[in-house]
Amino acid sequence: MPVLFFDIGATLADAREEADGSLTLRPRPRVLAVLDAFSDLRKGVISNPGSGEGAAEQAASALHEAFPGRFTDDSLVHWGPKNSRAIFDEAVAGAAAEGHPASAADECVFVGEDHQERAFARQAGLRTAAHPVFTGAALENRPVLWARIEPTGGLDLSALESVANQSEVVPVHVASTRLVLAMASMRGAEALEQAGFTVDLRGPVGDTAAFLIRDDRPPAPGQGLAAAEDRATSRAMSAFAIVAEEVAGSTASPLLPLGPAPGGVYVAAPADAPIEEVHLPGAKPGHTERLLPDPTLLSRPAEAWALGLAGGPAQDLAEPGGPEAAAGDGRASPQTIAAVRAAVTPEVLRGHVARISGVEPLREGEALLVRSRHSSAEDNPHVVEALADRFLGLGLTVRLHRFRWQGRRLFNVEAEHQVAGADSTVLITAHLDSTASDGEFVDDNGDPRPYDPAVDPAPGADDDGSGTAAVMAAAECLHHLLEEGRTPTRNVRFVLFNAEEQGMVGSKFYARAAAAEDDRIAGVFQMDMIAGRQPGSTPVVEIHAGSSVPGPVVGASDALGALLADTLPAIDPTVTVQQLTGPSDPAIGRSDHASFHERGWAAVAVSEDLFGPTGEQNGTGTRKYHTPGDTLVDVDHSPQHAATVARSVTATAFTLAGL
Missing domain, CATH: 3.40.630.10 (Zn peptidases)
Structure with a gap:
């Protein structure tokens, strides 16, 4: 019988420690809906609460407060480091313990944002999902892919958000109003295409994470004569080749090119690739950006507050979206x-x-x-x-x-x-x-x-x-x-x-x-x-x-x-x-x-x-x-x-x- 195991921090919830040492967990967007959609399956936790005295008990209390009634089987809750496959082997053994229907490793799913932890879970035989939205895809052994999504015609980011939030799609970077990098299952990609979006699938998410590597090299001679799209593609391929060569001796798995990005190239990298230490020739500060999956990335709820400043320095924020003259x-x-x-x-x-x-x-x-x-x-x-x-x-x-x-x-x-x-x-x-x-x-x-x-x-x-x-x-x-x-x-x-x-x-x-x-x-x-x-x-x-983000944030x-x-x-x-x-x-x-x-x-x-x-x-x-x-x-x-x-x-x- 399948068992779903979830990481807590960042995957299920955002964790915050108060000055008195108390822990608060805030459920991430779309998480509660996913948990409730699989209410008939056993659910557990594989998470590291830290090594302090009482850390596991504190984490368990915060978990039950944030997700009441959703993690009821304490035998499926495993606390400890996830720096090897050991805790995942332990979780599988516990899932098949006396009193439970037998669960083979490949029937269990680990849902976790951290790509290193997913790699350890796979070593233990579990299926994995990079975000709770893809829990069903992991259960059904359906692949999740990196996808470049382009709104076409009259479609915009709000239309994309509407489709994404109803399907197996999670954005990781909004490059512009015309390009979004995302994770998507084939089912999610089909939903996007049916809605009129162009979807370019680039390869499996698996145990990788996405990065934007900026390229500060001067343009190559003659490059300015090519079309802008061709220049961007050529430059991205060149940058990717340099990055791949630098990490080649450090990783057992190859990097995956995800195409041109604003000022550089998107790269999907396995956990053992020291991607943050790679410096393209002439690299300036901030040359590498880690991209995080987030269903709310398209909505930018903070924009209402930016509107109050967008009118100029003598504007103030009184109510969201309504600038009022400041003294x-x-x-x-x-x-x-x-x-x-x-x-x-x-x-x-x-x-x-x-x-x-x-x-x-x-x-x-x-x-x-x-x-x-x-x-x-x-x-x-x-x-x-x-x-x-x-x-x-x-x-x-x-x-x-x-x-x-x-x-x-x-x-x-x-x-x-x-x-x-x-x-x-x-x-x-x-x-x-x-x-x-x-x-x-x-x-x-x-x-x-x-x-x-x-x-x-x-x-x-x-x-x-x-x-x-x-x-x-x-x-x-x-x-x-x-x-x-x-x-x-x-x-x-x-x-x-x-x-x-x-x-x-x-x-x-x-x-x-x-x-x-x-x-x-x-x-x-x-x-x-x-x-x-x-x-x-x-x-x-x-x-x-x-x-590079369009909208009120620019003027503000x-x-x-x-x-x-x-x-x-x-x-x-x-x-x-x-x-x-x-x-x-x-x-x-x-x-x-x-x-x-x-x-x-x-x-x-x-x-x-x-x-x-x-x-x-x-x-x-x-x-x-x-x-x-x-x-x-x-x-x-x-x-x-x-x-x-x-x-x-x-x-x-x-x-x-x-x-």
Whole structure:
């Protein structure tokens, strides 16, 4: 008799830990409908709750609260690591235990988003599904394929959403109004084609995950003479060939090309392919984007909130979709600027960077010096805990947003000042992890060897220790303002994303969960590398508002960028502002702000001079990008420049929040 086993985190629900340690699970879209559609089948869980005392009991309680009456057989619930086939073998044995009809492994189905876990389940003989929507396909042994979907004629994304939500189709990336990458069964593909959509099936999902690899190489000679579609296809094939060659010795299974993507190529990769470590020649920051399946990706429920800002800086959000004139002109007041200048200083920023990059102990009075914040490094969870504790000390409501990546349990850190009756929330964000994947390492014999993220140093003082420090300083500034009796009219939320260097996966999980909860976000200010300034160069700040996502998010993000551009001269009149937007913005999709664009929220990424004035050359920021040399004492690391950016972002965000 078939048994359905489900992973919890990200697959069934989004997991959130409160400051008191309690766990909340929020069911993912379409999940409850799937569970109820198979109410006649036995259902179990294979999930890793963590190794802490009482973790399994806490997870079981949260599971039953989120899914009452749907997982009633405790003998089918298995807690533990999924880093081998062992727990899946255990689950199959339990399914055939005394008192149950016998269940062979190939009658059991494991439903899990993580492609590594699906690979282990297949080794144990189970059928697998990459999303709950494909549970029926797995039961019936029907394949699920990667699909490029093109609306034709008068069809649009809303029509696509309507068909997808009634069939076995789950989007993973909206490239434009004319192209969506998705997972689809043959049954789902037929439903799309019957509705008039063009469907190009590319190969089985199986144990793969999808990535967008951006190609920053200059055009080949003569390439400009070919038709645009031919150029994109040729370039995508060339980029894929380079990527496939780089990982060929690391994976037992080949990569699957999924065709041209905005600025690069779509790739489906097995779990053992180190796809995040691949750098095409001339790769710029944010060259790899991990794509997550999500039924709500087509609807972009956040767009109603973007409409309020799309009218320009002097607009406000009162009700979703209804802009209302704000008091004043949207510029930061002298009082706010003065408070920010006093709290967000080069010295404060330097102190935060010193603690999280290993120059000083992570916590006062303790010995731990951070060696690396890479998601694979043992110091990463210690940094998460220290940052969360610092936020708690400032009186903020702190939550840890749990997700798994490459077999590891990781956390985004969220801290919020909540305002009664607030209509929305302003986010100030950065990423807390680091990498040194571009560094040069040698073995004991002095021979070159690959970067080992688990043990090699990755101080990441600029990328993105500088942004993390700015978020912490902004939180401290808000604390001072609240002590003085000033209060915002909107919630102010500080978020530090994990695993940005792994294809922005932390912010992807965060924004996906926020969209599922219908979070009301007025705007997102992401700081990613803000301390780099080469000696003697003109101080330059880049404001990236460009988005490939159509709709209100475009104008709303431009409006956020304009607010920040107005604030910068008040902080430092000598700074040169590069306000980048539209399809020519070289940072489209390259930092954590893109995860919010994808959902329809207004967002900007603020950085040092990374791309240069045209986006086609290196700027005057750090030259130690992704190397062990990205340290606080690097000649290109300027706490003064970081303070200019951090002050400008803090003042702008606080003004949007009503301070």
